Amino acid sequence: MVTVNLTINGKEYSGETEPRMLLVHFIRDVLKLKGTHIGCDTGHCGACTIQWDGKPVKSCQILAVQAQGANLKTVEGLEGPNGELSIEQESFREKFALQCGYCTSGFLMMTNYLIRNNEEMTREEIREKLHGNYCMCTGYQQIVDAVQDAQRKYFAQKK
Ligand code: FES
Ligand code: FES
Known part of the structure; x- marks a missing residue:
């Protein structure tokens, strides 16, 4: 198992992953941020789209271990500080x-x-x-x- 430390929506997270785990599974199943969805796992549908340094990426096309130290944003990061819609x-x-x-x-x-x-x-x-x-x-x-x-x-x- 590998420990991955990264920032999501301005907050620091840390989790254990097998080297083969996809980033989308890591975000959902290890870090429990369930807003990012999995539609295909093959890079076609875009349901898993998140942002990496402000640019959109498909998180089913990246291994969790590649995101060591990354700065990510998920749909949970869109709402305002008091829960207001973006x-x-x-x-x-x-x-x-x-x-x-x-x-x-x-x-x-x-x-x-x-x-x-x-x-x-x-x-x-x-x-x-x-x-x-x-x-x-x-x-x-x-x-x-x-x-x-x-x-x-x-x-x-x-x-
Ligand atoms: S789950 Fe379909 S593109 Fe990633
Ligand atoms: S797949 Fe149902 S709203 Fe887009």
């Missing part, structure tokens, strides 16, 4: 951009990154940038609506 969460709620919710944490982590790292995106650009995230309930229209809404709110907040 811009992205608010937009997904208002635009009905979730059905079963299984894909939602991955979409939220991508949205959080996209609205902060792009100029105003068109619907086509949003669709293109979300191509690594699947929604098995096929709610893409509302998801694109929500990303546009979150983007508007983010730019308004910056002014």
